[in-house]
Amino acid sequence: MTINTVVWGENIHEHINETVRSIYPDGMHNTIADALNTNPEISATTATLQEPEHGLSQERLDKTDVLVWWGHKDHGAVQDEIVERVAKRVWEGMGLIVLHSGHFSKPFKRLMGTPCALKWREAGERERLWTINPRHPIAAGLPEHFELENEEMYGEQFSVPEPLETVFISWLQGGEVFRSGLTWRSGAGNIFYFRPGHETYPTYHDANVQKVISNSVKWAYNPVGALKSIHDAPNVPVDKALEPIEERGPKLHKAGEAGYR
Numbered sequence: 272m273t274i275n276t277v278v279w280g281e282n283i284h285e286h287i288n289e290t291v292r293s294i295y296p297d298g299m300h301n302t303i304a305d306a307l308n309t310n311p312e313i314s315a316t317t318a319t320l321q322e323p324e325h326g327l328s329q330e331r332l333d334k335t336d337v338l339v340w341w342g343h344k345d346h347g348a349v350q351d352e353i354v355e356r357v358a359k360r361v362w363e364g365m366g367l368i369v370l371h372s373g374h375f376s377k378p379f380k381r382l383m384g385t386p387c388a389l390k391w392r393e394a395g396e397r398e399r400l401w402t403i404n405p406r407h408p409i410a411a412g413l414p415e416h417f418e419l420e421n422e423e424m425y426g427e428q429f430s431v432p433e434p435l436e437t438v439f440i441s442w443l444q445g446g447e448v449f450r451s452g453l454t455w456r457s458g459a460g461n462i463f464y465f466r467p468g469h470e471t472y473p474t475y476h477d478a479n480v481q482k483v484i485s486n487s488v489k490w491a492y493n494p495v496g497a498l499k500s501i502h503d504a505p506n507v508p509v510d511k512a513l514e515p516i517e518e519r520g521p522k523l524h525k526a527g528e529a530g531y532r
């Protein structure tokens with residue numbers, strides 16, 4: 272059993288910025304996928320904004336167990352139809368890992384239903400991540416704290432719904448703090464947001480960061496398959512009630528009629 276994982280990369284900065292290209296000559300998505308593929312339980316491929324349907328056809332998403340998302344410069348270029356397709360697959364049970372500036376990506380905002388805004392500063396600050404939920408599967412094998420010498424600052428308030436679990440919090444050199452590893456359940460799908468990953472720093476080459484991402488893919492994986500019925504809203508007829516009942520009072524809908532959406 273391998274976890275079919277797609278690493279989605281916006282794939283813009285690598286082509287227009289010399290610093291980003293020098294750190295990630297094959298693109299950030301390939302660096303992340305290569306790190307995931309060192310784990311025998313995970314089979315990772317990539318998809319990018321520039322491909323037809325952004326590399327996320329319905330057929331491909333139906334076979335995807337976990338989707339990893341990195342975007343930044345052009346969130347708006349992601350077609351709404353694809354966003355809806357991703358959200359539906361998450362509700363059916365596909366895992367979603369959202370990295371760094373993906374906090375403003377359309378799929379994440381769609382699933383959170385909140386602004387997903389935060390404070391930020393690009394000053395190469397040291398980030399210290401604290402593992403505050405050490406028995407969580409995403410924290411497996413990680414130390415009590417670890418450092419990234421250069422990172423972008425993200426500060427609270429991070430306007431997301433109250434998470435299911437907080438796995439990491441970050442201290443940044445300028446004094447701000449941030450909830451940097453958060454989980455949610457949306458429908459049947461597991462969602463994890465992980466903060467580090469600014470494109471001008473070699474964050475995705477860091478062994479601890481790679482471990483967090485591969486742990487999160489394993490955690491988000493749902494082995495029992497898609498819960499397609501999550502989209503259904505069936506009208507249960509009176510004669511199919513579990514206990515005998517008699518219809519009473521006025522009604523709007525005819526028997527067997529579909530409800531409004």
Ligand code: ZN
Pocket residue numbers: 371372423468469470
């Ligand atoms: Zn950034």
